[in-house]
Structure formats: structure tokens, C-alpha cells
Amino acid sequence: MLRVAVIGSGPSGVYTAQSLVDQTSVPGVRVHVLDRLPCPYGLVRYGVAPDHEKIKSLQGSLRAVLEHERIGFLGNVPVGPGGVAPPRLLELYHAVVYCVGAARDRRLGIPGEDLAGSCSATDFVSWYSAHPDAAAFDFPLDGPSAVVIGVGNVAVDVARILARGPDELRPTDVPRGVLEALAGSGVREVHVVGRRGPSQARFTTKELRExxxxxxxxxxxxxxxxxLDPAYADPSGLPAVNRRNVEVVRAWAAAPAGPPGAVRSVRLRFFLRPVEILGEAGRVAAVRFERTVPDGAGGVRGTGAYEDVAARLVLRAVGYRGAPPDGLPFDPARGTVPHAAGRVLRDGVPSAGEYVAGWIKRGPSGVIGTNRPCAKETAASLLADAPLLARRAVADDPVGALRAWGLRPVEWPGWLSIEEAEAALGRALGRGSVKIADWPGLLAAADAHR
Structure with missing residues (x-):
């Protein structure tokens, strides 16, 4: 028997577990999927916008994998500070696969970025997705204007949530406190700003059309x-997604979208680069942008002309970056763990029993489906190493060992108990299932099945 720990229960972790148990070359592989949170599914639960029900339905296929007879879920098990140290995991498992994603957002690196009201879009997403680490977050929604910096799907998501009315979000699983805050929001104008043009924006056309x-x-x-965009007049030579994006924006320029008398607006701005966040009494008052123009080489250059956009809330959505996993080597330039086909490299040499998959392996790129081939590659490397890995003795009862070390793993019945508690909360509020948004509430719900 080969016993494997997969760290992270998002798509990359679940697909890795699936790849390990579905193969036939090493029968009897058993996998524990560990997560710091008591809930599975990673960014599918805590990163997909609440009004994206079709994408959130992917939880059903992830659930089917985690209910496999040779896969076990262990939530509330942090790896690193405050939890189990990575070397100790190798006392319990023949191999450990780290699927920990890219935990940090990129910063703008401009003056005023740390003013109150200047926030990460990642944190805003965590807040409206009921991530328990975000329970105490407080975003200034007194309006009337907010600025979202970035022109990717995350920027479009947060702009859409800011521009929605509370009745539009009530049918979703958005937590009660978030719904109340958005219902009282004074934000009436959302600026989505990019430093390049619409032909180079990174959002998908479906998200843009929404x-x-x-x-x-x-x-x-x-x-x-x-x-200012050279491809705007004739986008026919662009790749398909970029061409469709330009076509959507062209249609809006000809006939602005939205209902007559709309109470809110979303303003798409291009060729503006943030250079400073301006403050007043210690909080955000405006963002100063420099006008840019194409430089002829695929980038942009500044023109020395500036424009200030008033705002009480600024959300940066300019990408993610991997954080150094505790106890593993890390390439700060790439934001990834050095590896060879998923095998962790220490000083250029494969580290026995340690593997990576997902964003911490390849960087924050691709869509959810991109994790499948990535996971399969790592699983293939691990299974090729299985004869050597299986020689090492490991503990007979990993869950018991974790408990003996002072941890309180939430197993699958505990997660099902959380689901039941969220459904009951929704019924009490006259809604569908509503997420529990704090650590005490989640752990209490997990313990209720005992």
C-alpha cells in the first residue's frame, strides 16, 4: 500500500488525488486530502463569485472524487506554522503533494497603496465568498465611487458584485453580513481601469458580456x-478571445448597455496607469492615473498627462503570486517551487517523497481545467517513484497521529454537517443555502455530527 497526502482540496489537489487512485500501475494507493480550512473545494468555494452558479456546480464533480473509497478528506489541518511541520508529514505518508495555489496578490508598488480603503481584490473576493479569514474585513462602501485596477476576470467579478443590487444576490449563498453591507452600499459608479487597451485585456468574453x-x-x-488601441478599428487580426472582447466594447460604444434609468454604472477605462493613490485624513480620496499610449512593441509608455479619479474604495486586481510554502524550496522570481515534472527539487536534486501540482508548480496561469494535465503529470512522477517510496515505514494511523499532535481534523462527516448547518441557516433566512462565514461557526457545525 502506498499512502499519499495531498495538501489542498481545490481543483489541483482533487485532480491529483483522482489521478492517483484511478491508475492501475500501483493498486491500492490511498490518499488523504488535507486542507487548512474545514471545508473542501478551495477557490471553487472561496473564489468563484456567488452569482456564477454554473462554475460553482463544479463542486459536484469534486465531491464525487472526495467520496471515493480510497480518498479521505481531512480539513482544519494547517501545514506549517501553527500546524504540522512538513517533515513530520513524511512520518505519516510515503509521499506528500503540495497543491497550495498562489496565496498572495500582486501589489501596485505606488505611493498611497497602504491608505485605508486601498484593498486587495483577493480580500474582497474572500469576504463575499465567506472565507473565515475574511470575517473581520471591513470595506468602505459609503461611495459614491469605487476604482478597480485591472482588466482580468477578477476585476470584472468584483465590479459586477459592487454593481449588483441586493435583490440580485439574495438567491445566492452570499453570507448574511455581506448581503447586508452590499444592501447599504453607497457605491453608484465603478471604474474598471487598465493600463493597456481593450485588445490586450485579459478577461474572457463571457465575463465581459455579463x-x-x-x-x-x-x-x-x-x-x-x-x-488609442491600434486594433480597435479592425480587430480581425486578433486572437479569437481578444477579437470578441473588442467587438463587445465596440457594441457598447455604439449603443451603451444597461436599463434606462439605471441606478449604478460601470465605467471601463483603458490606457491609464496608476501612479499614486491620493489620501485625505488617512484614507483613500482618489487615484491618480497617467495616460499611456502603445509603444509599438506590445507595451505602453507614459505620456506625462494625468487624470485623477475620485474614489473611497480602491481594489487592485493585477494578478496573484505564490507564497513560500513552509519547509520547501522557493523561487522568488517565479513565485513557484522548483520542480522536475512535479518532483520538488532541493539544490537541483529531486527530494524523495515531495511533489507539487497546480499554481505553486506552474504559476498562476490557466483555467480550472488546466489543473487536470498538471495533476496527471505530477501523479505519473509519483507513481514512477512508488517502488522506492513504499520501502519507507510510515505510521499506521495518520489521523490518530494528527490528533495526538494536538490537531482537530474535520473529516468528511464533519463537512457534511457544515453543509447541513448552512442549509438550515438559509431556511431560517428565507433563502437557499447560506455560507457560514467565521471559524467558530464552521467548527461548531463540524462538531455537531459527533
Whole structure:
């Protein structure tokens, strides 16, 4: 028997576990999927916007994997500080696969970025997704204007949530406190700003079109911004996604989307680079942008012309970056763990029993489905090493050992108990299932099955 620990229960971790138990070359592989949180599914639970029900339905396929007879879920098991040290995991498992994602957001690196009201879009997503670490977050929603810096899908997600009315979010699983805060929001204008043009924006066309379908917000674009993009007039030579994005923006320029008399607006701005966040009494008052123009080599250059956009809330959505996993080598330039086909490299040499998959392996790139081939590659490397790995003696009862070390693993019945508690909370509020958004509530719900 080969016993494997997979650290992280998001798509990359679940697909790795699936790849290990589905193969036939090493029969009897058993996998524990460990997660710091008491709930599984990673960013599918805590990163997908609550109004994206189709994507959130992926939890069903992840659930089917985690219910496999040779896979066990162990939540509430932090690896690293405050939890189990990575070397101790190798006392319990023949191999450990780290699927810990890219935990940090990129910063802008401009003056004023640390003013109150200047926030990470990652934190905002965690807040409206009921991540228990975000329970105490407080975002200034007194309005009337918010700025989202970035033109990728995360930027579009947070702009869409800010522009939605509370009645539009009530049917979702958004937590009660978040719904109440958004219902009292004074934000009426959301600026989504990128330093390059619409032909280079990184959002997908489906996400972009969703902005134009908001029932209570209109979409505004600036013709002067669009005219700076060399591909705007004729996007036929662009890759398919970029071409479709430009076509959507062109349609909005010709006939702005949104209902008559909309109470909110989303303004898409291009060729503006943030250079400073301006403050007043210690909090955000505006963002200063420099006008950019194409440099002829695929990038942009500054023009020395500036524009200030008033805002009480600024959300940066300019990408993610891996954080150094405790006890593992780390390449700070790439934000990844050095590896060879998923095998962790220490000073260029494969480290016996240690592997990586997902964003911490390849960087924050691709979509959810990209994790499948990535996981399969790592699983194949691990299984090729199985004859050597299986020679090492490990503990007979990993769960018992974790408990003896002072941890309180939440096993699958505990997670099902959390699900039941969230469904009951929703019924009490006259809604569907509503997420529990704090650590004490989640752990109490997990213990209720005992």
C-alpha cells in the first residue's frame, strides 16, 4: 500500500488525488486530502463569485472524487506554522503533494497603496465568498465611487458584485453580513481601469458580456480611450478571445448597455496607469492615473498627462503570486517551487517523497481545467517513484497521529454537517443555502455530527 497526502482540496489537489487512485500501475494507493480550512473545494468555494452558479456546480464533480473509497478528506489541518511541520508529514505518508495555489496578490508598488480603503481584490473576493479569514474585513462602501485596477476576470467579478443590487444576490449563498453591507452600499459608479487597451485585456468574453446584462447598471466606455488601441478599428487580426472582447466594447460604444434609468454604472477605462493613490485624513480620496499610449512593441509608455479619479474604495486586481510554502524550496522570481515534472527539487536534486501540482508548480496561469494535465503529470512522477517510496515505514494511523499532535481534523462527516448547518441557516433566512462565514461557526457545525 502506498499512502499519499495531498495538501489542498481545490481543483489541483482533487485532480491529483483522482489521478492517483484511478491508475492501475500501483493498486491500492490511498490518499488523504488535507486542507487548512474545514471545508473542501478551495477557490471553487472561496473564489468563484456567488452569482456564477454554473462554475460553482463544479463542486459536484469534486465531491464525487472526495467520496471515493480510497480518498479521505481531512480539513482544519494547517501545514506549517501553527500546524504540522512538513517533515513530520513524511512520518505519516510515503509521499506528500503540495497543491497550495498562489496565496498572495500582486501589489501596485505606488505611493498611497497602504491608505485605508486601498484593498486587495483577493480580500474582497474572500469576504463575499465567506472565507473565515475574511470575517473581520471591513470595506468602505459609503461611495459614491469605487476604482478597480485591472482588466482580468477578477476585476470584472468584483465590479459586477459592487454593481449588483441586493435583490440580485439574495438567491445566492452570499453570507448574511455581506448581503447586508452590499444592501447599504453607497457605491453608484465603478471604474474598471487598465493600463493597456481593450485588445490586450485579459478577461474572457463571457465575463465581459455579463457586465452588459446587469439588470440595474449601465456600462460606459470612453471613445477617447478606445481610439488609442491600434486594433480597435479592425480587430480581425486578433486572437479569437481578444477579437470578441473588442467587438463587445465596440457594441457598447455604439449603443451603451444597461436599463434606462439605471441606478449604478460601470465605467471601463483603458490606457491609464496608476501612479499614486491620493489620501485625505488617512484614507483613500482618489487615484491618480497617467495616460499611456502603445509603444509599438506590445507595451505602453507614459505620456506625462494625468487624470485623477475620485474614489473611497480602491481594489487592485493585477494578478496573484505564490507564497513560500513552509519547509520547501522557493523561487522568488517565479513565485513557484522548483520542480522536475512535479518532483520538488532541493539544490537541483529531486527530494524523495515531495511533489507539487497546480499554481505553486506552474504559476498562476490557466483555467480550472488546466489543473487536470498538471495533476496527471505530477501523479505519473509519483507513481514512477512508488517502488522506492513504499520501502519507507510510515505510521499506521495518520489521523490518530494528527490528533495526538494536538490537531482537530474535520473529516468528511464533519463537512457534511457544515453543509447541513448552512442549509438550515438559509431556511431560517428565507433563502437557499447560506455560507457560514467565521471559524467558530464552521467548527461548531463540524462538531455537531459527533
Amino acid at each position: 457586465l452588459g446584462a446587469l439588470p440595474s447598471a449601465r456600462i460606459d466606455v470612453e471613445p477617447a480611450d478606445l481610439a
